[in-house]
Amino acid sequence: MASESGGPLDACVGNADGSVLMLRHTFVAAQGAMGEGSALRIGLLTAGGGALYQRTALGRIAQPWRAGAFNVVLPDCPGEFRSPALALLGLAIDARHLQGHDVRLEQLHRAASALHGDPVIASVMGALWHCAEAHAGSAAFFEHGVDLVLKRLAGLPVASPPTRRALSPAHVKRVQELIDAHLGDDLGVVRMAQEVGQEASGFSRGFRLATGMTPYAYLTWRRMEAAKPRLLAGHSVTEVALAMGYANPGKFAAAFRRVTGQAPSRWAGNARGELAARV
Structure with a gap:
């Protein structure tokens, strides 16, 4: 995330070994390559937004990104993106850290194939951020929060394909x-x-x-x-x-x-x- 921000992050906290990081940052409108790196990344839009375009091996996302919705990028899933100016609350989880949770990357493909609005995940990420700031990212708290987010991502329902209707x-x-x-x-x-x-x-x-x-x-x-x-x-x-x-x-x-x-x-x-x- 830092490499795509175009400068130093506004704020960043993490656990002791750096395998889980949280950040707040305002990104300028940008486009280019994406998805390099070994971390699972979840970006919750807190301000700004607009049309997001993203193409990876999982498919194409072309959706309006509104406050409260989040985007998921899997580890080592390169592609290209075009993004509006926006402010994010981000969660990055190193792929090796995922091994301690009962969630496989394949279970997250649905989550990474579209933008989502899930109030539970938004609330958990907000709580993680506030508590991480207060408690300097204690390992126990991060583990519990990460587990909640991952289980929720894995359980996201399959989006129904849009109904194609003929013009009247x-x-x-x-x-x-x-x-x-x-x-x-x-x-x-x-x-x-x-x-x-x-x-x-x-x-x-x-x-x-x-x-x-x-x-x-x-x-x-x-x-x-x-x-x-x-x-x-x-x-x-x-x-x-x-x-x-x-x-x-x-x-x-x-x-x-x-x-x-x-x-x-x-x-x-x-x-x-x-x-x-x-x-």
């Missing part, structure tokens, strides 16, 4: 109306998501579940559908491309071919022939 028909209709009203504009996923009050990543998943297409693919399809009657009416490919938001007619033609299987001019000629044959 009403929301799909609103997005379709937005697209149709802005066919020639630079319309992105963020703007579509805002139309139905969602954030972009969740909106994209829900939209694909509802329509079978990504938002961008759906936008392209709606543009090509709107282009067809214009082509049939005799407008040039360049005119139709500009009306559909394409500054480059070649890119419009390529998109039209992907959607319909034919170049715009060929499609228009074939469509006119089919209409004439019906008359």
Whole structure:
């Protein structure tokens, strides 16, 4: 922890042999490598916070870190991180010290795979800090506190995977109306998501579940559908491309071919022939 703090720690106490340490420190926003070292580290956020990104062999964490929640980093589990400015109450336990407790590192994988908010662990860490300051980190007290924290970490429930829900028909209709009203504009996923009050990543998943297409693919399809009657009416490919938001007619033609299987001019000629044959 000290190596990642960017300077001396605000306060640090530990047991006699240094195998258990506690600290208080304010960290600046930072990013880089993480997870080197032989200590299990638990960081309880006491102030500040924001979006935390962390990637290790255990997976990826991309969550808002709020006061009262804690992060667990296992020994010798390297990766990368991006963290906001924050103040932490930290507990570091040397891996060799873990051998005296009935907890295996594998039992802590769940704890290290996400941010958690557990009032018991937060209370125990607060008590450990205050008593360690008062009693200079007596071995008996540290052992008891560490045991409580480890047992609680090992018993954290498995987080339920987020439920994936399709966008409702009403929301799909609103997005379709937005697209149709802005066919020639630079319309992105963020703007579509805002139309139905969602954030972009969740909106994209829900939209694909509802329509079978990504938002961008759906936008392209709606543009090509709107282009067809214009082509049939005799407008040039360049005119139709500009009306559909394409500054480059070649890119419009390529998109039209992907959607319909034919170049715009060929499609228009074939469509006119089919209409004439019906008359």
